[in-house]
Amino acid sequence: MARVEDQVRARTFTYAGVTVDTVEGTIAATYRLDGVEFTETAAFDGLDLSAAGVDAAADLYAMLAGLSYYKAGAPKAVDLGVLRVGPAARALLAAALDAGMAEFAYRNGLDLRGVTIEGGAEPRGRAVVDTRRGPLIPFGGGIDSIVTTSITPSVDAALFIVGPGDERFEAIERPAAITGLPIVRCTRSLDPLIFETAARGWFNGHVPVTAMVSALAVVAAVAQGRSEVVMSNERSASSPNLVVDGRAVNHQWSKSLEFEDLLRAALREALDGGPEYFSALRDRSELWVARELARRPEYLRSFMSCNRAFRQDPDARATTWCGECDKCLFIDLVMAPFCDRAALEGIFSGREPIADPRRIGDLEVLVGIADNPKPFECVGDIHECATALVAAAARPDRVDQSHLADLAMRCEAAPLEDLLVPSGPTNAPVTGAARDRV
Numbered sequence: 001m002a003r004v005e006d007q008v009r010a011r012t013f014t015y016a017g018v019t020v021d022t023v024e025g026t027i028a029a030t031y032r033l034d035g036v037e038f039t040e041t042a043a044f045d046g047l048d049l050s051a052a053g054v055d056a057a058a059d060l061y062a063m064l065a066g067l068s069y070y071k072a073g074a075p076k077a078v079d080l081g082v083l084r085v086g087p088a089a090r091a092l093l094a095a096a097l098d099a100g101m102a103e104f105a106y107r108n109g110l111d112l113r114g115v116t117i118e119g120g121a122e123p124r125g126r127a128v129v130d131t132r133r134g135p136l137i138p139f140g141g142g143i144d145s146i147v148t149t150s151i152t153p154s155v156d157a158a159l160f161i162v163g164p165g166d167e168r169f170e171a172i173e174r175p176a177a178i179t180g181l182p183i184v185r186c187t188r189s190l191d192p193l194i195f196e197t198a199a200r201g202w203f204n205g206h207v208p209v210t211a212m213v214s215a216l217a218v219v220a221a222v223a224q225g226r227s228e229v230v231m232s233n234e235r236s237a238s239s240p241n242l243v244v245d246g247r248a249v250n251h252q253w254s255k256s257l258e259f260e261d262l263l264r265a266a267l268r269e270a271l272d273g274g275p276e277y278f279s280a281l282r283d284r285s286e287l288w289v290a291r292e293l294a295r296r297p298e299y300l301r302s303f304m305s306c307n308r309a310f311r312q313d314p315d316a317r318a319t320t321w322c323g324e325c326d327k328c329l330f331i332d333l334v335m336a337p338f339c340d341r342a343a344l345e346g347i348f349s350g351r352e353p354i355a356d357p358r359r360i361g362d363l364e365v366l367v368g369i370a371d372n373p374k375p376f377e378c379v380g381d382i383h384e385c386a387t388a389l390v391a392a393a394a395r396p397d398r399v400d401q402s403h404l405a406d407l408a409m410r411c412e413a414a415p416l417e418d419l420l421v422p423s424g425p426t427n428a429p430v431t432g433a434a435r436d437r438v
Contacts, residue, residue, distance in 0.1 A: 009110075010034045010073025014119075015081035018062040022050040027219065029062035031069045038069045038191040042216055044223065045185040053127035053222040056270040059083050060263075061215035063093055064208070067101065069194060072202035074110050080120030088269040090117055092262040096208055099258065102249045103241070103376060104205035124270065131274035135228040136160050136184065136221045138213055141172035142305040143331065144232035147292045148280045149179050152230055158182045160217045160229075165189065170319060171304035178298055184220050188212070206376065208254030214263060214277065221275040231279040233260070234286055235424050236381040242373035251376040257282060260427060278427035285419040286334050286380035287388055294338035300347060305331050307377070323351035326375040329362055333385060336392035337416060354392065357403040363389065367411050386411040387419055 010033050017030035017039075025044045030037065042061065049058075063083055070078070078097070080090075097115050105112045134156030139145045149159065159181050161172055166187070176183060197204045210233075217229045237255035240248035253259055264277050281289060293299060306321045306328050321328050332344060332353045345352045353359055364370040367389050368382030379385070392398060393408035 010075040012077045012079055013066070013070045013073065013075050014079040015062065015066060015083045017082055018058055020049055020055055020058050022048065022054075025049055027058045027061065029065055031066050033069060033073045033075070036072075036193065038193055040065060040068070040191050041187075041189045042219075043187045043189070044220060045187070047184065047220060047223050049219075049223050051129070051223050051225065053129040053271050054219060056084075056124055056127050057215070057219040057222045059085055060089060060092075060266060060270065061212065061219055063089060064096060064211045064215050065188075067096060067207045068190060068212070070097075071101065071104055071205060071207055072194065072197060072200075074105075074108070074112065074203050076115050078115060078117045080117065082121055084121045084124050085266075086123040086269045088262075088265040090120075092266045093117060095258065095262055096211060096254075099248065099250065100208035100211060100253045102247065102253065103251050104203070104207065106244060106249050107205050108203050110203070126270060126272040129222055129271050129273040129275070130225050131221075131227040133224055133226045134158070135230045136217055136224070136226045136275070137181075137230045138162075138217045138232070139172065139176055139179075139183075140232075141169070141175050141303060142232075143289055143293045143303060143335075144234065144281060146175050146179075146296070146299050146303055147289050148230060148232040149181065150292065150296055152280060154181060158184050158224075158226075160184045160186070160220055162186045162188055162213050162216055167314065169310055171306075171310065174302040174304075175299055178302055184224070186216050186220060188216065206251065208259070210252075211254035211259060211263070214254070218263075218267065218275065218277065222271065226275055228274070228276045228278070231255075231260070231277070232281055233279040234281040234284050234289055234380075236286055236384055237378075239381040241376055252378055255279075255378070257425060264427065276427075276429075278429075280428050282426040282428060283422040283424045285423075286384045287337070287416070287419045288421075290334040290388075291338045291420060294335060300339070300343060321348050321351075323348045323353050326362065326366075326377045326379060329353040329359060330366060330377070330379040330385070333363070333366065333392065334380060334388045336398075337388055337395070341395070341397040354389075354404065355401060360403055360407060363407055367407070369407075369410055383414060384419060387413040387416055389413070391416045 014032040019028045025047045027042045030039045139159040233255035237252040240250040308322045365372045366385040390408045390413040393404040
């Protein structure tokens, strides 16, 4: 991509303030982009934020949430200002600016290498945290978080749900209700100025949102004395969408093992006693996750991973699977080896994506036999997709779908069984949350 001229970029992004209101249960983070000031607020429903360690966790949240405003000007200098963070947190921010914003940089023709990180207040000493309660599970209503919740011991566990305001997303609330677990809620309110991006001529694009949700979950876990924040990121989240000039561009970077390790290091630097942060699914494939969901029929008609279900505008928000986007296509594909065709047709209201021969080109991208990189969506890697397609095409209830059979002959697929066993590194404990029941 062509490089944007340097003069259109801002000069400095500054972390100007972080305020924890223990009475109201809110965190306010203030930022300056040259002469423009932004403030966003995170409000925790009924949560006491006076516990030791909340201030340190709030700094990590404010640090990562700042990327939503940094992107408006993409300056070459970042001033940590009031943040009281140590070397591990600085390393986390540096990686988030480089790898976490790689898709944003790629799409905008920007080079974010060499962004300097300076300033900052004196780091705090490690806060001793009392973590005696059960795990907190960030929950988005998709197949990954449903499966994590299903395999995590439920004693004193709770879901963590972040929303943009008072309204709630049906696609999250329906499966959350089925779990029967209590919910810890957080409202993240972006500064209204950032919605004027187009009018002001600012840059726009993808930011590592899961990093911000993770940090908010840590705040909630520290406040409640919870022992673990259990994420739902499987191993292919570490696979990049494409490599440009030797640099990986990964839409899911904040779900990757790299991010997980960096945040764990920052937490060890700031907090003594936890909570632990890890993904229960790190060594699992998307096919393993799909099989586990298929074994839980109570969720099949309630879950919804279509991105159109999460649009900010309620009038534009989908209440059923759209059946048209790449996420719908991928979920249908990985579920197909394990679910009856009729069940999937019911989920997609008769518009099952993989059944449509017009989607062959999109399937070719997912399985890696097209020149295009995989979509900038939370989808599995090409090996998972190719294996899923071959397994789906071999099912007796799909013998009439010749386009799948033809495509399967062109795929380089691994044996399905190979993708249904744990493989690769994980930070999840050998025993404890999300392992005992796997």
